Amino acid sequence: MTLQRPSLRTVFTEFMEDLHSALNDRGLTVTILPEKGRSLFTTRNFRPGEEIISQEPYVCVPNNSPVESRCDRCFASINLKKCSACKVAWYCSSVCQKSEWKLHRLECDALARLDKDRHKSVTPSIRLMIxxxxxxxxxxxxVIPMAATDNYKLVEELIDHMSGIDEKQLVLYAQMGTLVNFILQWPGMNVKEIAVNFSKLACNAHTICDSELRPLGTGLYPVISIINHSCLPNAVLVFEGRTAVVRAVQHIPAGAEVSISYIETAGSTMTRQKTLKENYLFTCTCSRCVKAQEDEIKESAILEGYRCRNDQCDGFLLRNSDDTGFTCQQCGLVRSKEDIKNIASKIKSISDEASTSLSSQSYAEALFMYEKVEKLQRILCHPYSISLMQTREKLLKISMELENWTKALTYCKLTISVYQKLYPGIHPLLGLQFYTCGKLEWLLGHTEDAIKSYTKAFDILRITxxxxxSFMKELLLKLEEARAEASYKLSSTDDE
Incomplete structure (x- = not known):
């Protein structure tokens, strides 16, 4: 009697049944939408702050560079020792090294065969593919276990967008695929499949960040990748170590689609759409993107346009029909095109110098230059301008490097008002900015203000x-210490 192997269709059906079963236990299901493909939907209610789903990476790699390295397992940056054989991977402890050994053993053998020049080509993207x-x-x-939410079949089902990629990018993927094939030297390897997988990583891999949203590495989370994008999402993706965690940021009823944001949403609809098209090859149709044309024009004019010549007016400017200038839509004052062009030119020139100073870590010089940029942008840009906000963010970071806490606090407060407009609802970046504000206020002895900022930060970040x-426990501890300090000051005053 000859045993028949199960067909690919049967295997796929079983795989989908296993995945549906695993997700159903979490109150989730996968639904195919004509315009979006696979999408994650709820089968029960989720409260704000409740974990919807979490997943370990199928594969991940730290963003190692010549100036900074991280542990391959936990992404720690202290007590590191380089793998003595391949001289590529780093580990912070024998525990992390042992836990990664089954995976790293084959990678280590392959990398150890490379000559010095080839070693330079082993980027994080190449390592991720290996x-x-x-x-x-x-x-x-x-050799290692497989589960419904942890297997290569999930990777095969990821979208690749190969048909929408230009020839230059296809050639690059083919070159990268050839390098991976050369490094592994396994019989039966398919360069085309490797190239397709590079395209999948471009669309589906996530940047792994710490609790303060600083990038640490890259990981592939195939189940998380089922979640679609919205510029006004009902959930947020954060990381606990290298574990990806999706939490609800608002009430999500049963039968609703779960959405997260793939991009920085602080931008006009036009800018967001451009970023999504270039990086993910689709057009967003969320409620924030589908708006009346006049609303879209106003949004762009405020976030990326110019301010009124009248300092007391916060109106937005639109280009004149004869293209000679811009008219304030609130008070009717006109700014000439030449005036705007001259100021913009000065900003560009000084910004380039400031960037060079910052790159060379000449912080005092960079602070001086960016303050000049900020002064000019206040004259040129709308008060809610993203460019102005980004300059103030730089000034905040530089001031903190120079330990000029008073100046840092000034710029932090200036950014918060813009954050509140740009990030509707609960957003981790707004929470983290309140957290920074609280730290600065406490350093400067403004305890009551610090309590208010820490409380606002906690109210947002406990949800996201x-x-x-450990980060949230530290935040709560700071809040409690600030309250205790305020109580002590109050009691001391009463005693007097």
Missing amino acids: KLFIRRKLQSEK HGTNS
Whole structure:
């Protein structure tokens, strides 16, 4: 009697059934939408702050560079030792090294064969792809376990957008695929499949960040990748170590689609759409993007346009029909095109110098230059201008490097008012800005103000970050210490 192998269709059906079963236990299901493809929907209600889903990376890699390295396992940056064989991977402890050994053993052998010049070509993206095929091999050989939410079949089902990629990018993927094939030297490797997977990573990999949203590395989370984008999402993706966690930022009823934002949403609809098209090859149709044309024009004019010549007016400007200048839509004053062009030219020139100073870590010089830029932008840009906000963010960071806490606090407060307009609802960046404000106020002895800022930060971040991470426990501790300090000051005053 000859045993028949199950067909690919049968295998896929079983895979989907297993995935649906695993997600159903979490109150979720996968639905195919004609315009979006696979989408994640709820089968029960989720409260704000409640974890919707979490996933370990199928593969991940730290963003190592010549100036900074991180542990391959936990992304720590202290007590690191380089793998003595491949001289590429770093580990912070024997525990992390042992836990990664099954995966790294094959990678290590492959990398150790490379000459010095080839080593320079092993970027984080190349390593991520190498790890992807090693993990597939080890799971198929049952060396490491496989589960419904942790297997290569999920990677195969990811969208690749190969048909929408230009020829230059296709050639690059082919070159990268050839390099991966050369490094692994496995029989039966398919360069085309590797190239397709690079396209999948471009559309589906996530930047792994710490609790303060500083990038640490890149990871592939195939189940998380099912979640679609919205510029006004009902959930947020954060990381606890290298674990991806999606939490509801508003009440999500049963039967609703779960959405997160793939991009920085502080921008006009036109800018957001351009970013999504270039990086993810789709056009967003969320409620924030589908708006009347006049509303879209106003949004662009405020976030990316110019301010009125009257300092007391906060109206937005639109280009004149004869293209000679811009008219304030509130008071009717006109700014000449030449005036705007001259100021913009000065800003560009000084910004280039400031950027050079910042790159060379000449912080005092960079502060001086960016303050000149900020002064000119206040004359040129609308008060809610993103460019002005970004300059103030730079000034905040530089002031903190120079330990000029008073100046840092001034710029932090200036950014918060813009954050509140740009990030509707609960957003981690707004919470983190309140957290920074609280730290600065406490350093300067403004305890009551620090309590208010820490409280606002906690109210936002407990929803986006949960309450169990070390970062959130530290925030709560700071809030309690500030309250205790304020209480002590009050009692001391009463005693007098």
